């Protein structure tokens with residue numbers, strides 16, 4: 310089991326979209342996937358078609374035992390044909406707000422105790438994080454194997470990027486593993502340059518960019534959100550689904566390297 314955390318301290322950088330799309334694409338490939346929602350806004354939970362709930366807050370506050378969190382996992386496969394794969398979610402709700410001032414080491418300890426319990430049940434755990442620097446973000450970064458940073462094209466695109474790098478260096482169990490640009494308009498020179506720049510910021514094991522892929526801007530993402538279905542399930546033929554599939558090809562290489 311490998312833990313992949315999506316983080317960027319800038320809001321609207323496509324963390325949630327990317328976490329859910331990567332989770333769904335891995336599940337489509339037959340992997341057992343758990344998505345953990347650590348954002349009090351519970352956008353991943355609702356975008357997966359589920360109701361917000363106390364599972365994450367109860368676990369991290371220590372009010373509930375890690376075993377209770379296992380009981381609170383919800384299946385989010387919907388009607389998708391997963392060929393043996395699974396997509397489960399640990400739901401979030403606003404109660405997570407109360408934890409933003411708790412010591413990250415405590416949050417991380419509780420999260421790791423839960424992850425220990427489900428070690429045999431999942432191939433990959435993806436973690437969605439809130440935008441602003443908080444104990445929740447630090448705890449996630451201190452409990453992960455890989456850190457991926459989505460960067461959305463647009464004003465201040467790079468604003469939160471350096472902060473994640475710094476946070477992972479100070480508190481993380483892993484350095485930033487890869488970064489990729491989303492909401493890309495391929496006919497824009499600016500966007501093509503941004504893709505090159507972001508790719509060049511994080512090297513992979515071979516010295517080249519850890520990730521070369523990017524995700525194009527498309528209305529399908531918004532539609533999938535409104536339908537509350539992950540974009541690879543909602544519109545498998547869309548550019549976003551294709552781009553996330555290419556990203557997952559690259560992420561799988563990083564996961565394998567991490568294993569060896």
Ligand SMILES: Nc1ncnc2c1ncn2[C@@H]1O[C@H](COP(=O)(O)OP(=O)(O)O)[C@@H](O)[C@H]1O
Nearest residue numbers: 320321322323324325326492525526527530531
């Ligand atoms: N590839 C894309 N094309 C179009 N819109 C996108 C794309 N990726 C994300 N978005 C939109 O960007 C907004 C922010 O995305 P979200 O994943 O919620 O970011 P974050 O979790 O970082 O705050 C959402 O409204 C989403 O619909």
Ligand SMILES: [Mg+2]
Nearest residue numbers: 324325348352
């Ligand atoms: Mg989000």
